[in-house]
Amino acid sequence: MLFNSYDFMLFFPIVIGIYFLIPRKLRYVWLLIASYYFYMGWNPKYAILIAISTVITFISGIFIHKANQIENKTLAKRLKQWTVAGSFISNLGILIFFKYFDFLLQNINLLLSNMGVSIIEKPFDVILPVGISFYTFQALSYTVDVYRGDIQAEKNILRYALFVSFFPQLVAGPIERSGNLLQQVDHVEEIHVWNYERITQGIILMIWGLFQKMVIADRASIFVNQVYDAYWMYGSFELIIATILFAIQIYCDFASYSLIAIGTSKIMGFQLMENFNVPYFARSIKEFWGRWHISLSTWFRDYLYIPLGGNRCSRLRKYFNLMVTFLVSGIWHGASWSFIAWGGIHGIYQIVGDIIRPWKRSIEKKYNMRTESFSYKLGQVMITFILVNISWIFFRMNSFGKSIDFIHRIATRWNPWVFFDQSLYGLGLTQLEIDILIVAIVILFLIDLVRYKKGVTIDIFLKEQCLWFRWFVILFMIFFIFIYGIYGPTFEASQFIYFQF
Helix, strand or coil: CCCCCHHHHHHHHHHHHHHHHCCHHHHHHHHHHHHHHHHHCCCHHHHHHHHHHHHHHHHHHHHHHHHCCCCCHHHHHHHHHHHHHHHHHHHHHHHHHHHHHHHHHHHHHHHHHHCCCCCCCCCCCCCCCCCHHHHHHHHHHHHHHHHHCCCCCCCCHHHHHHHHHCHHHCCCCCCCCHHHHHHHHHCHHHCCCCCHHHHHHHHHHHHHHHHHHHHHHHHHHHHHHHHHCCHHHCCHHHHHHHHHHHHHHHHHHHHHHHHHHHHHHHHHCCCCCCCCCCHHHCCCHHHHHCCCCHHHHHHHHHHHHHHHCCCCCCHHHHHHHHHHHHHHHHHHHCCCHHHHHHHHHHHHHHHHHHHHHHHHHHHHHHCCCCCCCHHHHHHHHHHHHHHHHHHHHHHHHCCHHHHHHHHHHHHHCCCHHHHCCCHHHHCCCCHHHHHHHHHHHHHHHHHHHHHHHHCCCHHHHHHCCCHHHHHHHHHHHHHHHHHHCCCCCCCCCCCCHHHHC
């Protein structure tokens, strides 16, 4: 079930209506039922996988809690370590089987063919369950949090099951922490369900999310798909424009899901963590990762990078930790060498940035560069955006070789005349569609600029404005969605990009 589908437009009001009316003690049970129904809309049998992950991590938490009561501290520590290891091996084993089986088999066969050995036949097809990477990481973080003593083990399996399967963020995040969402689930009876300001803010976030998805992301995807799917037919500027539009597409597509998830949760009285904070205003790659997919980047920081040693070690070991973290981040996104390359590129960016930082500061000081000036900051933003776009090529192409060829064409097939011969209007979008896209991107830029300057999200910003201005903006976005959104009689709600991860 997609947020931008007619099914969800019927599903969510029913869920909210019953949630508001039923006795408080039954709220978490109702939300658990709704969450499983929401997920089973894709493939009912794969709900079993969520249940298995839930049971394993729930029991792991109980075992760790029991181990803490053992007087023999050495034995207790060993039992807890084995419990965490078992939780990780079983959950990651399921994830690897369903997400990476084909990739591993393909590479094993490639290796065997080079050795002259017969190829292994594929015994069966494995379909990737929607959102498996997200809920697996969320469940595993609970096991670690209990092990570290950050939270107490949950005793109610139904409440814990709701934490793992909470439908607004189940299939594409944000990847929630037990210290935040599980604590709210435990106190769901205390939520004052009818709160006008909170519900209004949630609706605003949902509308803004739908605007980003249906007006910008889905429209930009038409141009992007046209060029990327036949990139060898186009010159430098079509490829550059398509890459920039893909950067905007994936941002609006993914951020929109997070916004709608946060908005729907807020209507019900839950506060999810922020997942995007104007990433394309970042002035360095390090800052970019502090603003992009925040729930995932902080997950890797807390549960992989820091346990590896973080930066409290030698510089060489620090760079190793960084590279491992980003390579794992890359393969988390998909079973392809291009995703691994994408992660590796960002790891290299981080390492090179750290190496040249002292030289950069020395040059700035030597030449008395105005580092706080608008022009200097703008230059940093532009360089960062260019570097991010280069990495997006590998992400979008899903082939390392084709990505290199794509970049080669950008560097060698210059064709500036496309801006004057109207050939850009034949790449899936008419002149009117391109004009609509440009206007929508300008609106996105202005709202992100307000977010960057004032440090508040659109719902908080509109709350601070006059009533007429607030409703003008809301109605304007609704108008844009209904008039210029990508849908129609033959339209099928397009899947969010991160569902495949």
